[in-house]
Amino acid sequence: MSKQTDDLFKNIVSHAKEYGFVFQSSEIYDGLSAVYDYGQLGSELKNNLKTYWWKAMVQLNENIVGIDASIFMHPTTWKASGHVDGFSDPMIDNKDSKKRYRADQLIEDKIERYEKDGKTDKAAQLQKDMDDALNDDDLARLKAIIEEHNIVCPMSGTKNWTDVRQFNLMFSTQMGAMADGAEQVYLRPESAQGIFVNFLNVQKSGRMKIPFGIAQIGKAFRNEVIARQFIMRMREFEQMELQFFVRPGTELEWYEKWKEARLKWHLTLGAGADNYRFHDHVKLAHYANAAVDIEYNFPFGFKEIEGIHSRTDYDLKQHQEYSGKKLQYFDHELNQNYIPYVVETSVGVDRLFLSVFANALVHEDLSTEDKKDSRVVLKFHPAIAPVKAAIMPLTRKDGLPEKAREIMDKLKFNYNLQYDEKDSIGKRYRRQDAIGTPFCITVDHQTLEDNTVTIRHRDSMKQERIAADDLGRIIGDLTSWNNLLQQLV
Ligand code: GAP
Numbered sequence: 001m002s003k004q005t006d007d008l009f010k011n012i013v014s015h016a017k018e019y020g021f022v023f024q025s026s027e028i029y030d031g032l033s034a035v036y037d038y039g040q041l042g043s044e045l046k047n048n049l050k051t052y053w054w055k056a057m058v059q060l061n062e063n064i065v066g067i068d069a070s071i072f073m074h075p076t077t078w079k080a081s082g083h084v085d086g087f088s089d090p091m092i093d094n095k096d097s098k099k100r101y102r103a104d105q106l107i108e109d110k111i112e113r114y115e116k117d118g119k120t121d122k123a124a125q126l127q128k129d130m131d132d133a134l135n136d137d138d139l140a141r142l143k144a145i146i147e148e149h150n151i152v153c154p155m156s157g158t159k160n161w162t163d164v165r166q167f168n169l170m171f172s173t174q175m176g177a178m179a180d181g182a183e184q185v186y187l188r189p190e191s192a193q194g195i196f197v198n199f200l201n202v203q204k205s206g207r208m209k210i211p212f213g214i215a216q217i218g219k220a221f222r223n224e225v226i227a228r229q230f231i232m233r234m235r236e237f238e239q240m241e242l243q244f245f246v247r248p249g250t251e252l253e254w255y256e257k258w259k260e261a262r263l264k265w266h267l268t269l270g271a272g273a274d275n276y277r278f279h280d281h282v283k284l285a286h287y288a289n290a291a292v293d294i295e296y297n298f299p300f301g302f303k304e305i306e307g308i309h310s311r312t313d314y315d316l317k318q319h320q321e322y323s324g325k326k327l328q329y330f331d332h333e334l335n336q337n338y339i340p341y342v343v344e345t346s347v348g349v350d351r352l353f354l355s356v357f358a359n360a361l362v363h364e365d366l367s368t369e370d371k372k373d374s375r376v377v378l379k380f381h382p383a384i385a386p387v388k389a390a391i392m393p394l395t396r397k398d399g400l401p402e403k404a405r406e407i408m409d410k411l412k413f414n415y416n417l418q419y420d421e422k423d424s425i426g427k428r429y430r431r432q433d434a435i436g437t438p439f440c441i442t443v444d445h446q447t448l449e450d451n452t453v454t455i456r457h458r459d460s461m462k463q464e465r466i467a468a469d470d471l472g473r474i475i476g477d478l479t480s481w482n483n484l485l486q487q488l489v
Helices: 003-018 040-059 076-080 103-116 120-135 139-148 192-196 199-205 251-268 314-323 349-360 400-411 425-435 445-450 468-479
Strands: 022-024 036-038 064-067 088-093 100-102 165-168 171-175 183-187 212-221 236-246 276-280 290-298 301-312 329-331 336-338 341-348 361-365 374-378 389-393 417-419 439-443 452-457 463-467
Touching (some): 003 022, 003 361, 040 212, 076 314, 103 139, 120 139, 192 314, 236 349, 251 276, 251 301, 276 301, 389 425, 439 468, 452 468
Parallel strands (some): 064 212, 389 439
Antiparallel strands (some): 290 301
């Protein structure tokens, strides 16, 4: 990271903390690595992002339904899915610092350094060598690459490396009271398997016809060895996943459709097309016949925000085999039984949160010839803003607070609001700008006479005088989910 991007990123992290969006978990005990808590405004923003996804998937599509499966699943699930044997990262330890690294990330850092130094040919060759080694699961070759390119441990500065070994990323724990008779269970590393094992339950109880989808939002856990970049790579995180079940042979057509649909969804959030790109997978996961990432241009570069995978019939077939229960669908049009193919879209809520937060955070210079001035604004789309409006009596006397509370009491059933009577109006505006509140409503002496208020718009900073009775409609129009959802159809 250059000094400038490093500063930008530090600014995002500190703003998120200062205004109650994201805190380090158990901070009073010095934190827990790669685990974070969402604060009072962060949880509002996160809930809004989840609501938007759920509405776009489940509410807009009559052939998609949502479920909420458990985090714990029968341990055989993870045998069948391939996670027990195959969900691992290639790790290497430095014998001097005793630090453990992901071998591919050490190499990626070197590629980045080559690129920064203008050695683009060398970077491209190294990328190819690494991709080939990963594709062939050739751990000895990965180690050789690290040695050939003189990659040193960032802590000790030495090249005293162990061999590269695979390290399983699943957390396990014991279920049951007695340690002896207890069963080893895993914290799910993806929410998807909760959908696969419920495929027939949902299909039958919901009388679903192919093509149809099952959506889910939920926590996932991975024992990531390298914890980096704030909420980008966490050990406990949240996913929003869709498994879309289709006729065999049509999966690549659906894969293309979902690629476009998901990119369109991200674009509605307003970060601009230049900030997104597709990245095709070189090494396909064991279950996929096509896979792509949607990448977002974070302050530290383009990184994956969502994965779209054509998962074939791998998962249902595996669960059928391991459970001994038929997981087939009878297609009345074809008069035929088959195991459906699956196209998956999987977006990380936390990475989405970071992308939206990073894009929204703007430092504006408002200086004039006479006066230096600036403000920090979170320019969230009004529909996802944590607080929709702030209600402010101009002064703390003359019955203005009572009138402001009366207005707030009418609006609070529909909108998340803040009441603020402390400090000057200017300072209060700045506080609301910094948390992304689209509207500030000021109650003044005129309000007592004619029941009008001023409404101040966050982005333009323009103020208008309107009837207090129109507030519900005006806030409703601008913060409505329709403004986002209608762009999708
Ligand atoms: N079911 C498919 C699946 O889990 P994935 O590409 O491993 O695919 C999907 O994960 C998304 O979950 C990623 O695009 C990312 O946004 C998010 N994600 C994965 N690991 C994460 C982590 N350690 N911390 C935060 N988000 C993560």
